[in-house]
Amino acid sequence: AKALVHFDSSVKVIRGDIGTLQDIDGAPVDALALPTHSHMTFNNIGAAATIFRRAGQELNTYVTSAWVRGNHPTGDVVVTPGFKAGVSKLFHCVGPRNTQHQCYELLEKTYENLMNAIAREDVKCITIASISTSNMGVPVNEGAQ
Template sequence: MASATAGEDGQFKLSETSVLKIKKGDITQWFIDGSSDAIVNPANPRMLGGGGADGAIHRAAGPELREACVKVPEVRPGVRCPTGEARITPGFKLPASHVIHTVGPIYDSDKDPKGSLRNAYKNCLSVAKKNNIQYIAFPSISCGVYGYPYEEAATVALPTIKEFADGIKEVHFVLFDGNVYDVWLRKAKELLQV
């Protein structure tokens, strides 16, 4: 039975073994155990840092993160991580042990923004499982400069997480923006109630 816990955190049961927690905060400060946890970086295809959460994660992780990203092979010139795919690096100076980089769709120019956003979440969870990550924290992928409307993004993200979270103990959304947090919490109550 899904229920919201007291305090700021919204907690929802995804399966017998997986829980979703939605909280307001700074994803660069998030960690659970520092060994089997990962934060998701809403990267650009070059994976070399940028604005918003991407830039904040690179700054918090230190220059080693950029160096690790440079070593990720390009699949075509200027593209290390195509839209909807995911790559993993160590977390370096971050409290979380790993960073899973994914590229969300640019809402107005992607041919299938819903499919691309779904793939970004699904592939992050797949990479997490392959690397024995038990705890993962997502931002609201594509909701910043990529212009994905919050309501639509939550409607894609939450059911995708529920569908593919098996094998991961806790999935967190750590949302910096209060408006995004409010939308995610409301949509989770609508979409994830058992």
């Protein structure tokens, strides 16, 4: 119960452009979380494309390097430098496709893994794009549950 109270007092849902957002209520954003697929390479759609453009070519080079690129399982969260995005870290979240068995349970696990990674990386203010909506097919309202 204590954790839920802390979560509710710490999280703010806003609608904005993740490509330009610099602060939330005056607190500087120091990380961005974006949806990705298992290979983490540039995805030319949605929030992921916006963040890749914001971070610059170095991010694409980094995620295509042999030790980052690969077949990351659904639910995995990979942390990379922020490069030119104006933040210290990027959290790449491998969310499920809406056609995947137990899609919503996997989506919940992805968000749980993201929260654990945020705590581990000691991030103070992060902007999180919705995971698995858009080209992964999860309806926004269902994904928000």
